[in-house]
Amino acid sequence: MKLNIAVLPGDGVGPEVTNQAIKVLKAIALEFNHSFLFKEAPVGATAIDQHNNPLPDATLELCKSSDAILFGAIGHPKYDNNPSAKIRPEQGLLKLRKELGLYANIRPVKAYDTLLDKSPLKQHIIEGTDITIYRELTGGIYFGEKHLSEDGNTASDLCEYSKHEIERIAHLAFKSAQSRKRKVTLVDKANVLETSRLWRKVVTDLAKNYPDVTLDFLFVDNAAMQIILNPKQFDVILTENLFGDVISDEASVIGGSIGLLASASVGDKYAMFEPIHGSYPQATDKGIANPVASILSAAMLLEHFELHEEAELIKEGVEKSLKLNITTPDLNTTYDNVSTSKVGDFIADFI
């Protein structure tokens, strides 16, 4: 197979972890006789520094003309604590999601047997956890109208959802559940929010098309508790943009390190793959960032193109590296932890 892959390394540890994903994809190409062409473009703080624009037109064009996008991370502290900055790194990511119509963010959360002791949660709580989160990614309060009064004393954000926006991601979630444990949990705040009530109504109606899937509901406050108390009760979690942001970062504690969690952001035309961890600026260029999330994002990319055997091989390589303790310091606190690029080398060699 021939694939043009746009590479957007972004900020902080983004470039170093993305490099490992590329390394692994190149090993796959070699082994399975595929041809993967990588083209790089700036995004986020890096793009602001270079072009005064967190998503330069050329970057967006590259994405649109590629088969898939491999994304690193964005964000830099120099922008975070400056709320009045007009140009900010995240705008690049948000605009990218919107422009490419990447409405579904898919985040698998798994407890790896070899890592059960790394989680802050007790082993019997997390053992066997296998959740996939479907987070809506191009709607809700992220993209609604924002307002700041002229005197700067009042601000507002509008959260909006349409039936269509809810249906398209809900279909994906139910289809995924059909090949899993056939359960979808809708997380919302229907006792308070009008948008949540719309979600509940639309998803309830749509569920009738999937009689083999059970649908249940959880208020987001309760969900935030249940995901820690008893993560095994979940199969597929479906939720809106902001709730998905919070719940999926929270759920990352189950795996023992956010450095393990990959994600796919898909729409009807484009697909982007990125680790869920952020730019982790303190770690930049120290060789301590865990590349596994980025490497597993590459595996999700392959799965997206039905290259299941290839994706499986990457996952095996990752599991082997974890088992042999060939891991970065977040997972390996002994003196013999290895660097970001050594983890990439190991997995590429394995392939």
Place this chain on the structure above:
Amino acid sequence: MKLNIAVLPGDGVGPEVTNQAIKVLKAIALEFNHSFLFKEAPVGATAIDQHNNPLPDATLELCKSSDAILFGAIGHPKYDNNPSAKIRPEQGLLKLRKELGLYANIRPVKAYDTLLDKSPLKQHIIEGTDITIYRELTGGIYFGEKHLSEDGNTASDLCEYSKHEIERIAHLAFKSAQSRKRKVTLVDKANVLETSRLWRKVVTDLAKNYPDVTLDFLFVDNAAMQIILNPKQFDVILTENLFGDVISDEASVIGGSIGLLASASVGDKYAMFEPIHGSYPQATDKGIANPVASILSAAMLLEHFELHEEAELIKEGVEKSLKLNITTPDLNTTYDNVSTSKVGDFIADFI
């Protein structure tokens, strides 16, 4: 001291746990020669059933003419999954908060030494945790304009904040930090939301009046992770309404049971005290609901009136009951767990 206390038991397990709090307050009155007068009124689903109104005028009047309010819980499943119901139990609670101007919801989260093994989190993670959450309670997306299009296909909720709304709760949070570990963490989503940027700006400015208190910031997604990874890093958490709802329910896992967590909702004129757990309808009238959260809410009520010795005695009674394992089944899975009312008896007798 003479206190008129309005009692709003509400739904589900509300009445049974509230009864234990009253029992304990009566014991305190006897022991310390106070006069507490209790008057009861309906709220929530109970009030809908009786008066077709989740907050009857008489209930609101009673609250306004009392010195403090003891609240149980509200919510009933027959309303939750019926998003189109025009009258819903939560409206009673939300209206009460708004009408009484209860803008600050204060939720202490503590790891009890005797309960370290009950938490899903590992002991070394939670040991020594002592957090107070200040959640804004009368603003934000809870109270902003809601809209449902005529064809029912689009919905919206507006999140709004003013400088004034932010300042009044921020002052309370900083003052509380001054008598604690002198650290305030503002939880927001300033990289996406205009309202969060306003929070960051207003709180940063206001912090200058509290040079002895350190202020730091955390995005809500990261906070949801950090509170599980390392809860001990927090002292006072300050946040807006919806984030506070999620984060504080999540944080309840630290204590081992949501049945332990009390809260105070205060404004400039009124104050209300309630357990943070909900109405837990499945448990109604089974004698299995943990009354400790409601009893500790009564202790917060006493503290509000500077009755520190009295509040302390209640807390001692609670700790003793926990130590002796005189607890409901959520904390005590052996055959000799005791009923809701027996826990109340024990603590009242202790006093």
